[in-house]
Amino acid sequence: MIKFEHVNKTFADHPALVDITTEFKAHETTVIVGPSGSGKSTLLRSLNLLERPENGQYHFNDQIIDFAQPLSSKTILNLRRKTGMVFQDYNLFPHLTVVKNVMEGPVQVLKQSPADAKATAMTLLDKVGLADKADAYPSQLSGGQQQRVAIARSLAMNPEYILLDEPTSALDPELEAGVLRVLLELAQEKDSMIIVTHNMEFARAVADKILFVEAGQILFDGTPAEFFKQPTKRIADFLAAMTFTTISDKAN
Amino acid sequence: MDSIWHIIVTATPQIALAGLKYTIPIALISFALGLILAVLTALVKLSPRHGWFSILKAIAYFYVWLFRSTPLLVQLFIVYFGLPYLKIRGLFPNGIQMDPWAAGIMTFSLNTGAYCAETIRASILSIPQGQWEAAASIGMNKTQVLKRIILPQAARVSLPPLSNSFIGLVKDTSLAASITIIEMFEVSQQIAAQNYQPLVMYSLVAALYAILCSLLSWLQGYLEKRTSSYIRPAN
Numbered sequence: 001m002i003k004f005e006h007v008n009k010t011f012a013d014h015p016a017l018v019d020i021t022t023e024f025k026a027h028e029t030t031v032i033v034g035p036s037g038s039g040k041s042t043l044l045r046s047l048n049l050l051e052r053p054e055n056g057q058y059h060f061n062d063q064i065i066d067f068a069q070p071l072s073s074k075t076i077l078n079l080r081r082k083t084g085m086v087f088q089d090y091n092l093f094p095h096l097t098v099v100k101n102v103m104e105g106p107v108q109v110l111k112q113s114p115a116d117a118k119a120t121a122m123t124l125l126d127k128v129g130l131a132d133k134a135d136a137y138p139s140q141l142s143g144g145q146q147q148r149v150a151i152a153r154s155l156a157m158n159p160e161y162i163l164l165d166e167p168t169s170a171l172d173p174e175l176e177a178g179v180l181r182v183l184l185e186l187a188q189e190k191d192s193m194i195i196v197t198h199n200m201e202f203a204r205a206v207a208d209k210i211l212f213v214e215a216g217q218i219l220f221d222g223t224p225a226e227f228f229k230q231p232t233k234r235i236a237d238f239l240a241a242m243t244f245t246t247i248s249d250k251a252n
Numbered sequence: 253m254d255s256i257w258h259i260i261v262t263a264t265p266q267i268a269l270a271g272l273k274y275t276i277p278i279a280l281i282s283f284a285l286g287l288i289l290a291v292l293t294a295l296v297k298l299s300p301r302h303g304w305f306s307i308l309k310a311i312a313y314f315y316v317w318l319f320r321s322t323p324l325l326v327q328l329f330i331v332y333f334g335l336p337y338l339k340i341r342g343l344f345p346n347g348i349q350m351d352p353w354a355a356g357i358m359t360f361s362l363n364t365g366a367y368c369a370e371t372i373r374a375s376i377l378s379i380p381q382g383q384w385e386a387a388a389s390i391g392m393n394k395t396q397v398l399k400r401i402i403l404p405q406a407a408r409v410s411l412p413p414l415s416n417s418f419i420g421l422v423k424d425t426s427l428a429a430s431i432t433i434i435e436m437f438e439v440s441q442q443i444a445a446q447n448y449q450p451l452v453m454y455s456l457v458a459a460l461y462a463i464l465c466s467l468l469s470w471l472q473g474y475l476e477k478r479t480s481s482y483i484r485p486a487n
Contacts, residue, residue, distance in 0.1 A: 050385055077391050085389035091382035095404050095482050105390035108400060137482040150386075157390055 001025050002047065002161065007056030007067065009042060009216075016042040017053060018216040024161065024209075027190040031203040031224075034213035035238065040196045043213060044163050047194065048083040049076050061160075081109065084154030088166040090146040092138040098149050099125065099134040105157045117156070124152040128182050144175030148182055155186075162186070164195045168202075200242050204228055212238070259452055267439050267460055274435035275464075278353075279422045282360035286421075287414075289361060290368035295398075297373055312369070319366035325427050327363060331355045332431040356428045364421045368414060375410035376402060408479045415472035419465050426461075436460060 002024045009017040016039045024030050024047075032040040045051040047058075049071070058065040060079060065071065092101050102121035106112040112120075125131045128148035130141075138146050147167055154162055167183070168176040180202050186193060187206045197203055203210060203224065210227045212220035212235055220227060220235060231239060296312040299305045319327065332355040335348035350358070379402050387397040429438035440457035444450045 048389055050389065073393065077393055080389055081391035083389075085386070087382060087386065089382060091380075091386035093383065093386070093401055095408070104400065105392070108396050109391040139483055153390065 001059075001061065003057075003059040004043075004046075005057040005059070007046065007053045007058070009039075009046060009051060009053040011042075015216045016051075017046065020056070020216075020218060022211060022218055022221055023059075024192070024194055026160070026192045028208040029187045029191075029193045029195065029206050030209045030211060031207035032194065032196045032211045032213060033198070033200070033203055033238075034211075035241075038213045039216040040211075040213045041165050042216075043211075044165050044194060044196050047161070047163055048080050048085050050085070081157060082160045084157055084159035084162040086147070086150050086154050086162065086164040086167050088169050090138070090143070090150045090170075092146055092149055092153070094138050097135050097137055098130065098141070101138070101149055102153045102156045105153065110157065121152070121156055124155050125149070127155075127185075128152050129178070142175055143171050144178045147171065147179045151179070151182055151186075161192045161194060164193065164197075166196050166198065169198060198242065200239065214238075256449075256452055259447060259449055260456055263440070263443050263453065263456060264460070266443065267436050267457055270434055270439040271436045271460065271464065274428070274433055275422065275425050278356055278360060278425050278428060278433070278435070279418070282357050282425075283364060283418050283421055285357070285361035286364035286368055289365035290372050291403075293365065293369035294373040294376060297369070298376060315362075316366045316369055319363050324359070324363050324424055325430065328356070328359050328427055328431050331359045352428070352431050352433045355431055356425075356433055360421060360425065360428075363424075364417055368417050371410050371413045371417065372406065375406040375413075378409050379405050411476055411479060412472065415468065415475075419468050422465060422468065423461055 004020050004022055007017055007020040008015070018039075020043060032043060034040045042051055046053050052071075053067045055066075055068040058067060060082065063079075065075065065079075092098075093104065096104065099118065099121050102124060103114065103117040106117040106120065107114055122131060122134065125134055128151055130145055130148055130152070133141060133145065133149075138149065141149065147170075151162075151164075151167075164183070168179050171179065176199075180199070183193070183195070183202075184206055195203075195206070207224045210220065210222065210224050211218055212227065214234070220232070227235065228239070293312045293316065296305070296308045297316075299309065301309060332350065332352065335350070335355075337347050339345060339347045383401055383405065384397060387401040392400070425435055426437035428435050429441065434442075436457055440453045444453035447453070
C-alpha cells in the first residue's frame with residue numbers, strides 16, 4: 001500500500017497540491033479525475049518523484065519518505081523502479097527498436113542478461129498485441145501502438161505500481177480502444193494501477209476507487225458507485241461538462 | 253616559362269603529400285580532441301550550479317568565451333611564439349616550448365572545442381524533457397540517461413553543425429603555415445615563390461581544399477542518412 005499524508009506542492013505562486021492525504025491499495029485500480037490544471041498529473045508525478053512536493057509524508061509499503069528532507073538519489077531511483085510510468089505522449093526512445101525500448105530498463109537498471117530481458121520483452125509485447133512489431137522503430141507505429149509499447153516498457157521493470165498520466169488523451173478514439181483494452185486486462189489481473197484520465201466511461205469500467213481533484217485538493221475519495229450515482233453538486237457539474245465534451249466530440 | 257598544365261601536374265603531388273602528412277592528420281587529431289573537450293564542456297555548462305560544479309562551470313564559461321572572442325591566428329601566435337616567454341619558476345623555468353605540431357594541435361583542439369561545446373550543448377537541450385523523464389522513470393541514473401538515451405539522440409542532431417565545424421577546421425589548418433608547419437598552403441607558397449605564379453598556385457591549393465571539403469560534405473550526407481534511419485518510417 002502507498003500513502004500520501006499532508007502533502008503540499010506549489011508551482012511558482014499557485015498551489016498544485018494542497019494538504020493531500022490519501023492511500024492507494026495494492027491490486028486495485030485508482031482513477032484520478034478532475035478539470036484541467038487541477039493538480040491530478042502533479043499528484044501522479046509526485047508518486048514517482050518526477051515532481052518533488054515541499055512537505056508531507058510518503059509511505060511506500062514500510063518505507064517512509066519525508067518530503068521536507070533532502071532525498072538521496074538512491075532513494076529516488078529505488079522508488080522509481082517500483083513505480084512504472086506511462087506518459088500522455090508515450091516518450092518512447094526513438095533511436096531504439098520496440099523490443100529494445102522494452103529491454104532497456106531490465107538490462108541497464110536491473111542488470112538482466114539481454115537474452116532474459118528479450119524473452120520477457122517478447123512476452124510483454126505479445127500481451128499488448130505487438131510482438132510482430134518488435135524490430136520496428138517507434139516512428140513506424142501509430143500513437144496507440146506506441147502507447148501499448150510504453151505500457152510494456154513499464155511492465156518490464158515489474159513495478160509494484162503502474163502510474164498512467166492521461167494515457168489515451170493524445171489518441172484518436174479508434175486507437176484509444178486498443179490501449180484501454182490492455183489496461184482493462186491489467187486491472188482484471190489485479191495489477192496495482194493509478195490512472196489519470198478524462199474518459200469517464202473508462203473510469204467507471206476500471207476503477208476500484210476514484211479521486212476527484214480540483215485546485216490541488218481532493219474533493220472526493222471513494223468508490224465509483226458513489227461517485228457516479230450520488231455525486232455532489234460540483235461533481236455533477238463536472239460530469240455534465242465532460243459529457244457535453246464527449247457528445248460534441250462525437251458530433252464532429 | 254612553364255606551361256600552366258606542367259605547373260599543375262608537378263605541384264599537385266607535392267601539395268597533396270603535405271595534405272596527407274599535415275593538413276588531414278592535424279585536422280583529424282584536433283577535431284577528435286576538440287570533440288572530447290566539447291562534450292565535457294557542454295555537460296559542465298548544463299550541470300546544476302552547486303558545490304565544486306560552480307567552479308568547473310566558471311572555467312567552462314571562461315574557456316568558451318576566450319576562444320570564441322579572439323582570432324585563431326592570434327591564438328596560434330600566443331601558443332607558439334608567446335608561451336616560450338612564460339617562465340614559471342619551478343614549473344617552466346625556460347618558458348613553455350612546444351614544437352609546431354604540438355602547438356598547432358593544442359590550439360586547433362581548444363579552438364574547435366569551444367565552438368563544438370556550444371553545438372553539443374544546444375543539441376542536448378533539443379532532446380525533449382519527456383526523454384529524460386521516461387528514462388528516469390525506469391530507474392536509470394543520470395549517467396545512464398545521458399549515455400544511453402540523450403547523447404545518442406543529441407549526436408544525430410549535432411551531426412550537421414559539427415560537420416560545419418570540421419570543414420571549417422580543415423580550412424583553418426592553413427593558418428598553421430604561420431607557425432612553420434609545412435602544410436598544403438605553406439607548400440603552395442613555397443612553390444609560388446620559386447615559379448612566380450601566385451595566381452596559379454593559390455588557385456590550385458584552393459581547388460585542392462575544395463575537393464577535400466567536398467568529400468567531407470559527401471561523408472556528412474552519408475552519415476546523416478545512416479543515423480536518421482529511425483526518424484522516418486521505412487518504405
